[in-house]
Structure formats: C-alpha cells, structure tokens
Amino acid sequence: MNKINIKFVLNLLSKNEKIGKSDAIEIISFVTRIEYSEVLFSLDNELSRKHFKQIIKISKSVAKGKPLAYILGYKIFRGHKIIVNKNTLIPRMETEQMIDFVNDFIKSNNVKMDILDLCSGSGCIGISVALENNKNINKIVFSDVSKKALAVTKTNIVRNKLSNKTEIVKSNFLDSLIANKNKFNILLCNPPYIDFNDKDVDPTTLKFEPKLALYAEDNGLFFYKKAIANIDVIMKTEEKTLLVFEIGWKQKKHLEMFLQKELGLKYNWKFEKDYFNNWRYLIIKN
Ligand SMILES: C[S@@+](CC[C@H](N)C(=O)[O-])C[C@H]1O[C@@H](n2cnc3c(N)ncnc32)[C@H](O)[C@@H]1O
Numbered sequence: 001m002n003k004i005n006i007k008f009v010l011n012l013l014s015k016n017e018k019i020g021k022s023d024a025i026e027i028i029s030f031v032t033r034i035e036y037s038e039v040l041f042s043l044d045n046e047l048s049r050k051h052f053k054q055i056i057k058i059s060k061s062v063a064k065g066k067p068l069a070y071i072l073g074y075k076i077f078r079g080h081k082i083i084v085n086k087n088t089l090i091p092r093m094e095t096e097q098m099i100d101f102v103n104d105f106i107k108s109n110n111v112k113m114d115i116l117d118l119c120s121g122s123g124c125i126g127i128s129v130a131l132e133n134n135k136n137i138n139k140i141v142f143s144d145v146s147k148k149a150l151a152v153t154k155t156n157i158v159r160n161k162l163s164n165k166t167e168i169v170k171s172n173f174l175d176s177l178i179a180n181k182n183k184f185n186i187l188l189c190n191p192p193y194i195d196f197n198d199k200d201v202d203p204t205t206l207k208f209e210p211k212l213a214l215y216a217e218d219n220g221l222f223f224y225k226k227a228i229a230n231i232d233v234i235m236k237t238e239e240k241t242l243l244v245f246e247i248g249w250k251q252k253k254h255l256e257m258f259l260q261k262e263l264g265l266k267y268n269w270k271f272e273k274d275y276f277n278n279w280r281y282l283i284i285k286n
Pocket residue numbers: 088089090091092095118119120121122123124125143144145146149171172173174190191192193212213214
C-alpha cells in the first residue's frame with residue numbers, strides 16, 4: 001500500500017456526504033491521538049495501515065447513520081470531553097449556550113452558589129458549569145430518573161475530579177429533591193420536551209437515543225410546568241436565584257401563557273434565542 005497521509009484521508013471522507021468535516025477531523029483525532037485542533041495542521045502526517053483501517057471502519061458506521069459520539073464514547077461540549085453512552089442523550093450544541101447565562105449570573109453575584117442540574121443525563125451542563133466557575137460554587141447536585149444515565153454522570157464527575165463539590169440524587173424529577181428539602185440558587189434543566197405526537201423527530205435521534213430523554217406529556221410541557229409550579233419549594237427565593245430551561249422551538253407561546261397565569265409579576269422571566277434564531281431558552285429570575 002502507498003503511503004497515506006491525513007490530507008488524503010480527509011479528501012476521501014469528504015466524498016461521503018453523510019460524514020461532516022468536523023466528524024472526519026474528530027475520527028482522525030480519535031484514532032491518531034492528534035489533538036482535534038492540530039489535525040488540520042498535520043495534513044502531511046503519514047498514517048499507519050492500522051490507523052487507516054480504523055478510520056475507515058468508524059467512517060463506515062457513521063455513514064450508515066450511527067452517531068459518532070456513541071462510537072467514540074464521548075462528545076466535546078464547550079471544549080470539555082463528556083463521556084456518553086446509549087443511555088444518555090448526546091449533548092447538543094444548543095445546550096452549550098445555556099452555560100453562558102449561568103456564567104454571567106455567577107460572575108455578577110459574587111457568592112457561593114448551590115446549583116441543580118435537573119435531568120442531568122451525561123451531566124454535560126453541570127460539569128461545564130463546575131469546570132468554568134470553580135471558585136464560586138458551593139455544590140452542584142446532578143439529578144436524573146435513570147440509574148444508567150447517572151452512572152455516566154458519575155464517570156464524568158470522577159474524570160474531571162469534581163467529586164468534592166458534587167452530589168448525585170436519583171429522583172423522579174423534583175420528587176426526591178423536594179422530599180430531601182434540597183434548595184438551590186440556580187436550577188438548570190434540559191428536560192425531555194418532545195410532544196408524543198410530533199412527527200418531525202430526526203430519525204437518527206429516534207433510532208439511537210434513549211426515548212426517556214426525548215418525550216414528555218402535556219404536549220411536551222409537563223416538566224416545565226412542574227418545575228415552575230415548584231419554584232418556591234425548590235429555590236432559595238430569599239437569595240438571588242436563576243432558572244434556565246432549554247425549550248423546544250415551538251413551545252414559547254404555550255409557556256408564556258402558563259407563566260403569566262402561574263408566576264404573574266412574582267418573578268422576571270424572558271425567552272432567548274439560540275444561534276440558529278430559534279426561541280430556545282426560558283430564563284427566570286427573582
Ligand atoms: C433531554 S435529556 C437532557 C440530558 C442532559 N441534561 C443534556 O442536556 O444533554 C433529558 C434527561 O431527562 C431524564 N428524565 C426523563 N424523565 C425524567 C424524570 N421523570 N425525572 C428525572 N429525569 C428524567 C432522562 O433520563 C434524560 O437524561
């Protein structure tokens with residue numbers, strides 16, 4: 001076999017429209033252990049036969065539709081390596097933006113915060129907040145109903161040496177947290193929010209990702225309504241509080257009606273758009 005370099009492999013993979021450029025770079029980085037950011041500066045690097053075969057094998061699985069994150073066992077989220085498996089949703093780019101709202105809030109309130117990552121899945125939200133705000137955090141609680149997802153959260157906590165300021169609570173949404181009388185300054189939640197009747201769900205998501213992470217009752221609004229109805233119970237309302245929810249892009253109007261009825265003027269709330277110009281976040285403050 002002739003000598004094969006990274007440039008040749010990138011060209012080869014780019015011929016398959018099912019493999020995006022960032023996936024191709026990620027595959028090469030994974031196999032060769034060259035940092036992702038260094039791959040495009042290493043185009044002349046020669047690949048061993050073994051590495052070339054590995055790259056082709058992974059690429060074939062991606063081309064068949066399997067999400068790359070499940071093949072590699074991780075997803076890069078805000079630059080942090082988050083371990084995932086079939087029991088956790090693959091962290092999404094839209095979710096990354098949630099952490100910006102939190103970081104701003106933490107910086108503008110110079111006190112140690114108690115934080116809840118509710119419906120934590122892989123733990124990508126809470127792990128990022130912990131890594132990016134080391135000093136201003138008292139404790140982060142990760143909570144999910146899925147034992148298998150919480151095992152992945154635990155792996156991510158341990159890998160990032162965050163055990164001393166984190167706790168894991170298995171809970172059916174807020175039930176155990178309320179029963180334990182836990183209260184927080186910040187609540188972050190990307191709950192399941194797809195309506196059971198929604199026919200537009202991405203087929204790859206449906207085939208590979210856990211259903212438990214996707215669907216919610218009440219047209220997908222069940223978890224937002226439950227959290228909003230319990231703000232006074234779960235939040236430290238005598239201190240500064242922040243709640244950030246990721247929402248489905250069609251849900252703003254329905255949530256607005258519910259917020260007006262349920263919260264009135266008691267809390268400030270607003271919606272923010274994601275980078276793709278979709279209404280994606282609900283932010284509530286006291
Ligand atoms: C959309 S995923 C979000 C995962 C992660 N926070 C993220 O942003 O990638 C929703 C998560 O909610 C969890 N979940 C589903 N029903 C739940 C319930 N009744 N109580 C607590 N967690 C639940 C799922 O196991 C899943 O991990």
